[in-house]
Amino acid sequence: MKENGNQVTNVSAASSVTNDDLFVDDLPPAQNELRSDFIESPAAQKRDRMKVVGKQVAHDSAVGHVTGDALFVDDLPFTKNELVVDFIGSPVAHGEIINLNSEELAQLDGITGVFTHADIPGHNLYGPVIQDERFLAEGVVEYVGQPIAIIAGESREAIRQAKKKLRLEIKELVPVFTIEEAISAKQFIGTTRRFKQGNFEKAWSEAEHTLKGTFICNGQEQFYLESQAALAWPGEHGEIQIHSSSQNPTEIQEVIAEALGLGFNEVVCVCKRMGGAFGGKETQAVIPAVMVALVVAKTKRPARIAYTKDEDMRSTGKRHPYKIHYKVAFTADGKITGVKFDIFSNGGAGADLSTAIMERTLFHSENAYFIPNLIFNGTICKTNFPPNTAFRGFGGPQGMANIENIIQEIAISLKKDALEIRRLNCYSHDERNVTPYGQTVRNHLLPEIIDQLVETSGYRQRLTEVEDFNRQSETYLRGLALTPMKFGISFTTKFLNQGNALVNIYKDGTVQVSTGGTEMGQGLNTKIRQLVADEFSISYDDVRMMITSTEKNNNTPPTAASAGTDLNGFAAVNACRKIRKNLTKFASSYFAAKQGLDPAPEHICFEGGKSGGNSLVFDERNPENSLTFQELVKLAFMDRVSLGERGFYSTPEINFNRDTEKGEPFFYYTTGAAVSEVLIDRLTGHLKLERSDLLLDIGESINPGIDRGQIIGGFIQGVGWVTNEDLRYSEKGELLTYSPTTYKIPNIQDLPEIFNVDTIHNPHHQINIRRSKAVGEPPLMLCLSVWIAVKHALSCVRNDVCPRLNLPATGEEILLRLTELNDYSKEHRTTDFSALESEVSLVVLPSSSAETKATV
Ligand code: MTE
Ligand code: HPA
Ligand code: MOS
Numbered sequence: 118m119k120e121n122g123n124q125v126t127n128v129s130a131a132s133s134v135t136n137d138d139l140f141v142d143d144l145p146p147a148q149n150e151l152r153s154d155f156i157e158s159p160a161a162q163k164r165d166r167m168k169v170v171g172k173q174v175a176h177d178s179a180v181g182h183v184t185g186d187a188l189f190v191d192d193l194p195f196t197k198n199e200l201v202v203d204f205i206g207s208p209v210a211h212g213e214i215i216n217l218n219s220e221e222l223a224q225l226d227g228i229t230g231v232f233t234h235a236d237i238p239g240h241n242l243y244g245p246v247i248q249d250e251r252f253l254a255e256g257v258v259e260y261v262g263q264p265i266a267i268i269a270g271e272s273r274e275a276i277r278q279a280k281k282k283l284r285l286e287i288k289e290l291v292p293v294f295t296i297e298e299a300i301s302a303k304q305f306i307g308t309t310r311r312f313k314q315g316n317f318e319k320a321w322s323e324a325e326h327t328l329k330g331t332f333i334c335n336g337q338e339q340f341y342l343e344s345q346a347a348l349a350w351p352g353e354h355g356e357i358q359i360h361s362s363s364q365n366p367t368e369i370q371e372v373i374a375e376a377l378g379l380g381f382n383e384v385v386c387v388c389k390r391m392g393g394a395f396g397g398k399e400t401q402a403v404i405p406a407v408m409v410a411l412v413v414a415k416t417k418r419p420a421r422i423a424y425t426k427d428e429d430m431r432s433t434g435k436r437h438p439y440k441i442h443y444k445v446a447f448t449a450d451g452k453i454t455g456v457k458f459d460i461f462s463n464g465g466a467g468a469d470l471s472t473a474i475m476e477r478t479l480f481h482s483e484n485a486y487f488i489p490n491l492i493f494n495g496t497i498c499k500t501n502f503p504p505n506t507a508f509r510g511f512g513g514p515q516g517m518a519n520i521e522n523i524i525q526e527i528a529i530s531l532k533k534d535a536l537e538i539r540r541l542n543c544y545s546h547d548e549r550n551v552t553p554y555g556q557t558v559r560n561h562l563l564p565e566i567i568d569q570l571v572e573t574s575g576y577r578q579r580l581t582e583v584e585d586f587n588r589q590s591e592t593y594l595r596g597l598a599l600t601p602m603k604f605g606i607s608f609t610t611k612f613l614n615q616g617n618a619l620v621n622i623y624k625d626g627t628v629q630v631s632t633g634g635t636e637m638g639q640g641l642n643t644k645i646r647q648l649v650a651d652e653f654s655i656s657y658d659d660v661r662m663m664i665t666s667t668e669k670n671n672n673t674p675p676t677a678a679s680a681g682t683d684l685n686g687f688a689a690v691n692a693c694r695k696i697r698k699n700l701t702k703f704a705s706s707y708f709a710a711k712q713g714l715d716p717a718p719e720h721i722c723f724e725g726g727k728s729g730g731n732s733l734v735f736d737e738r739n740p741e742n743s744l745t746f747q748e749l750v751k752l753a754f755m756d757r758v759s760l761g762e763r764g765f766y767s768t769p770e771i772n773f774n775r776d777t778e779k780g781e782p783f784f785y786y787t788t789g790a791a792v793s794e795v796l797i798d799r800l801t802g803h804l805k806l807e808r809s810d811l812l813l814d815i816g817e818s819i820n821p822g823i824d825r826g827q828i829i830g831g832f833i834q835g836v837g838w839v840t841n842e843d844l845r846y847s848e849k850g851e852l853l854t855y856s857p858t859t860y861k862i863p864n865i866q867d868l869p870e871i872f873n874v875d876t877i878h879n880p881h882h883q884i885n886i887r888r889s890k891a892v893g894e895p896p897l898m899l900c901l902s903v904w905i906a907v908k909h910a911l912s913c914v915r916n917d918v919c920p921r922l923n924l925p926a927t928g929e930e931i932l933l934r935l936t937e938l939n940d941y942s943k944e945h946r947t948t949d950f951s952a953l954e955s956e957v958s959l960v961v962l963p964s965s966s967a968e969t970k971a972t973v
């Protein structure tokens with residue numbers, strides 16, 4: 118991997134820095150070199166030594182993750198009387214519950230209780246947007262694994278034995294699995310949303326060229342390493358305290374309260390960390406949490422649940438499969454003049470976040486391209502799968518894959534390099550920069566990123582080599598593609614864009630910070646620690662991140678939409694500034710009295726700090742007379758100054774009108790591009806990712822090491838989605854690929870051998886916390902370069918047809934498409950194709966421009 122020379126900078130993971138190193142003057146040589154990246158002038162050097170934002174501080178839990186010291190829910194010690202909780206899930210995808218021998222099971226040895234919907238004292242209905250899901254099935258079951266009853270027992274063994282005596286009578290009903298089946302049955306979730314701009318019909322009828330087709334992609338399992346888990350304790354007066362592996366403790370608190378008929382103030386939800394979440398714990402951590410809470414309410418005993426991996430994979434929702442029918446009109450140069458997308462997602466059996474996810478698909482269906490005339494229709498299909506839910510990218514990846522596929526097909530049909538088409542249609546600066554929903558894309562570097570990446574990756578030279586290779590090799594095929602990425606930052610649900618924080622300074626000058634943000638491995642806590650340390654110019658080590666708890670931070674949004682650092686970082690800084698104001702006021706009177714000066718808060722400086730927190734506070738008119746931060750804090754305390762404050766932040770300037778479908782929903786965009794090269798075995802369809810070059814604009818990084826981890830991790834997670842991860846179900850809707858033996862996420866060998874990751878300096882980006890940008894989800898979508906590289910490879914097989922490719926491009930899919938291309942004959946030929954045909958057919962390319970309209 119390449120080192121990065123610019124000032125935002127990524128530094129190689131191998132030379133990771135420990136916390137102490139950041140403050141000790143005599144650093145070992147390697148780290149001095151590293152630091153020189155940040156240092157410009159002697160003055161800046163002095164300042165820099167004190168600042169921790171921008172430094173590659175090791176992840177808060179890096180050591181704990183490796184040694185096992187980092188605790189997850191199921192690592193917490195067992196308490197006296199604690200019960201083991203499990204559930205009885207539906208064996209069928211759709212059915213009517215006739216009978217369950219719950220009373221009989223409850224009498225068995227070691228079983229404390231078996232609870233059904235009838236035992237829920239409050240409501241059994243929930244849902245983050247539309248309340249259409251039941252905690253425990255009532256009358257009907259709508260997906261395999263849907264919880265019907267909860268079993269609480271003294272041991273896992275007792276529950277295992279009890280499950281053998283289970284008699285569950287269900288009358289099977291006809292299930293609906295596919296998008297087509299749901300459309301024929303008219304089973305939808307919510308209503309169709311429509312984005313419209315210009316006049317598509319006119320663009321279509323006047324087009325020089327047109328294309329039609331269908332894009333199909335499958336879902337993806339979040340595959341967090343820590344399965345869904347919760348542990349609850351009874352408190353006094355019916356109160357409940359719960360540890361939940363959740364991105365959204367506030368939702369857990371509220372939903373438990375509603376299910377149990379308690380006030381929100383009677384439930385406290387805490388989350389120390391998650392062993393990964395990736396969106397899968399934004400809403401769906403609620404189900405296990407309610408299970409244990411119900412057991413606690415019924416038995417007054419502590420209760421714990423931790424799903425097995427198999428159970429988790431079988432019964433929880435995943436990334437939404439999509440099917441998009443597209444029509445595109447374009448000029449002979451390849452400029453898109455209009456598109457129409459009929460977008461369908463497979464929502465599963467409940468609404469969950471599907472409407473918000475479809476909304477984000479609509480917001481990203483143009484990706485980085487200006488399209489003057491368009492219609493996007495977004496419809497969610499209700500089917501008999503577990504409700505699909507958030508997954509890194511949140512509907513963005515599916516929309517973006519569709520337009521990238523289209524661009525590639527335009528290039529193939531015009532026999533041009535796809536890069537040329539991408540560059541031609543890419544958002545520009547002063548014109549052609551308004552999105553389909555009316556937001557202007559400002560201060561971006563999309564064309565610059567593409568151009569820089571073309572140079573640094575040697576794209577043009579390599580494209581010639583790849584295409585030459587493909588003409589010669591009978592055993593292998595190569596493919597090369599560059600795809601850009603633009604991802605809107607902010608929750609598209611406006612009220613979620615807020616955060617609060619609590620900062621406490623103790624008498625020894627050390628600091629505790631609590632926010633509503635949850636740590637799932639993404640490094641949120643590390644970044645907040647850095648931000649807070651800098652606010653007081655103190656050592657990073659003197660700041661601790663405390664457990665996330667609804668007791669300290671109320672009404673918080675989920676940690677999602679990549680906005681965790683933006684929202685909680687700003688809120689924490691806001692709290693720090695309040696304390697600093699108190700301290701500054703005190704210090705100005707203190708120094709004034711001592712030095713015979715007028716009190717002048719504007720002259721008070723906080724300047725820090727070598728390791729150990731020797732940061733100094735002084736009046737700049739007499740800097741010799743200083744206090745250490747600790748001395749100041751102690752004196753301020755004696756003078757009865759408040760040393761703890763709450764901070765709040767709400768994202769400014771965002772607005773979107775769902776009636777007109779226009780507005781500015783995003784505070785800013787994170788952007789980037791990637792070039793990937795693949796090698797395909799023509800005989801087996803086996804795919805190897807040989808090289809990827811990534812370039813992103815993530816603003817000024819708060820922590821380059823963590824951001825590099827997010828970029829690499831996100832990209833590779835996306836590569837899994839577009840290549841190898843293949844969810845397969847039985848005809849009865851049972852997930853067959855429910856464990857790592859059959860569901861393959863990328864492993865170390867799937868990393869490209871040549872992997873260059875870099876960031877670009879964007880001087881125009883002046884907003885957001887310390888001019889950083891969100892980084893959690895955006896890199897995932899750079900994976901489309903890999904999928905499109907496969908499409909490019911296939912397009913080299915023959916030049917008279919346009920190849921089809923579904924997503925993921927598994928070995929099987931690739932082999933199918935190769936076979937299709939090789940077996941191509943007159944009978945397979947289609948000149949016009951309906952949606953269904955397009956899934957299996959090849960499109961004939963025009964042999965001369967006169968034929969264009971009739972044939973494509
Ligand atoms: N990184 C790790 N290691 N584990 C995770 O579960 N989730 C991703 C991303 N990066 C995730 C991750 C998702 S889906 C989101 S929305 C963001 O982190 C959430 O955190 P942030 O807002 O603090 O970036
Ligand atoms: N992203 C992630 N989670 C969300 C969003 C979003 O835009 N809106 C509601 N929940
Ligand atoms: Mo991330 S999918 O917004 O949790």
